[in-house]
Amino acid sequence: MDLLALTDFNLVARHGGFGRAARAAGRPKATLSRRVAELETSLDLRLFERGARTLKLTEEGRALHERTRVLLAEIDETAAAIATGGDKPRGRLRISAPVLFSQTAMGKLSVGFALKHPDVRLEITSEDRPVDMVDEGYDLAIRVNPDPDESLIGRIFLRDRLVVVAAPSMVRPGDGELAKAVVRGPMSGPMTWDMRSPDGRSSLSVGPVLSLPSLMMVRDAVRAGIGAGRLPISLVSRDLAAGRLVLWGDLDRPEIALWTLYPSRRLLSARVSAFLDHLKEAFPMGTADELAAHIGE
Known part of the structure; x- marks a missing residue:
C-alpha cells in the first residue's frame, strides 16, 4: 500500500473534503484527488461517496480512516523522535477509564503526568463500557476485571475488594430479618x-x-x-x-x-510507556491501601 496515498486519504477524511484538505496542507486539490483515486483503485474499494457538493466516507472508508490515522500519527512521532535524537513522550494520549476510578484517582494522576510530560496532550474519557480501542482511537484503556481479548495486551496494576458497610447507628438484623440496603443500578427485590x-x-x-447510579452516591x-x-x-x-462506617463483612x-x-499489534509508544510508569510510581505494590491513600490525600 502506498503510504503517501494513504496519508493524503486521511488528510481528506479528516478535513471532510478535497478543497479544505488542500487549503489546510497547502497542496494542489488535483494532486489529492488523484492520489485518493489511485488508492481506491489499488484497494478495489470506493472510499468516498462523491456528491455534487458533498464528500462522505463510505463504510469501508470510515473503517480505513479509523484504523490507520493513529498508526500514521505514530509513524510521524517516531520519525520526529529519531530526528531529534530522543524518545521523549510527545503527542496526544487518549485514555479510557472507569467512572469510579476517574472520579477518585484520575484527576490527581493526570495532573502529575501532565507536569512531568508537558509535550503530551492527555485526553481522558470516563466510561464503564468496553471500548473498541482501535476503532475509537484509544492508546490505553483502564478496565475492571475485563473479559479476555486476544487483540489486547494487559496487566493488573491495582487490586481491591468489596466489603459490606453501614453507619454505626444501623443495627444489623438477626437471622431471617431483612437489612435495608442501598444498591447501585436497577432496584430489585430481596436478595442475599x-x-x-x-x-x-x-x-x-x-x-x-434506594437505588443510585454511582458508588460515590451509594x-x-x-x-x-x-x-x-x-x-x-x-x-x-x-x-x-x-468511625463514620462499620464493617459488616x-x-x-x-x-x-x-x-x-x-493494542498488541501496535508498538508501545513512548507516551503510553510513560503513563504505565506513572501508574507504577503511584501504586508500586498495587494494593487497595495504596489506592485509599491516593484518594485520601
Missing part, C-alpha cells in the same frame, strides 16, 4: 449477600430501599444511615478508620482487579 464477617456469619438478607447514602452497602474497601477505608466474591490494556 454472601460474605465473610468477623462474627462468622456467612450471609446477609437485604431489601433494597457511599454518601450509607454514611447517612439509609442502609447497608457493598463498596470497594479503598473507597471506605478512611470512613472505617474514623467482606463479600465472598473474586477480587476487583484494575487492568491497563493496549
Whole structure:
C-alpha cells in the first residue's frame, strides 16, 4: 500500500473534503484527488461517496480512516523522535477509564503526568463500557476485571475488594430479618449477600430501599444511615478508620482487579510507556491501601 496515498486519504477524511484538505496542507486539490483515486483503485474499494457538493466516507472508508490515522500519527512521532535524537513522550494520549476510578484517582494522576510530560496532550474519557480501542482511537484503556481479548495486551496494576458497610447507628438484623440496603443500578427485590464477617456469619438478607447510579452516591447514602452497602474497601477505608462506617463483612466474591490494556499489534509508544510508569510510581505494590491513600490525600 502506498503510504503517501494513504496519508493524503486521511488528510481528506479528516478535513471532510478535497478543497479544505488542500487549503489546510497547502497542496494542489488535483494532486489529492488523484492520489485518493489511485488508492481506491489499488484497494478495489470506493472510499468516498462523491456528491455534487458533498464528500462522505463510505463504510469501508470510515473503517480505513479509523484504523490507520493513529498508526500514521505514530509513524510521524517516531520519525520526529529519531530526528531529534530522543524518545521523549510527545503527542496526544487518549485514555479510557472507569467512572469510579476517574472520579477518585484520575484527576490527581493526570495532573502529575501532565507536569512531568508537558509535550503530551492527555485526553481522558470516563466510561464503564468496553471500548473498541482501535476503532475509537484509544492508546490505553483502564478496565475492571475485563473479559479476555486476544487483540489486547494487559496487566493488573491495582487490586481491591468489596466489603459490606453501614453507619454505626444501623443495627444489623438477626437471622431471617431483612437489612435495608442501598444498591447501585436497577432496584430489585430481596436478595442475599454472601460474605465473610468477623462474627462468622456467612450471609446477609437485604431489601433494597434506594437505588443510585454511582458508588460515590451509594457511599454518601450509607454514611447517612439509609442502609447497608457493598463498596470497594479503598473507597471506605478512611470512613472505617474514623468511625463514620462499620464493617459488616467482606463479600465472598473474586477480587476487583484494575487492568491497563493496549493494542498488541501496535508498538508501545513512548507516551503510553510513560503513563504505565506513572501508574507504577503511584501504586508500586498495587494494593487497595495504596489506592485509599491516593484518594485520601
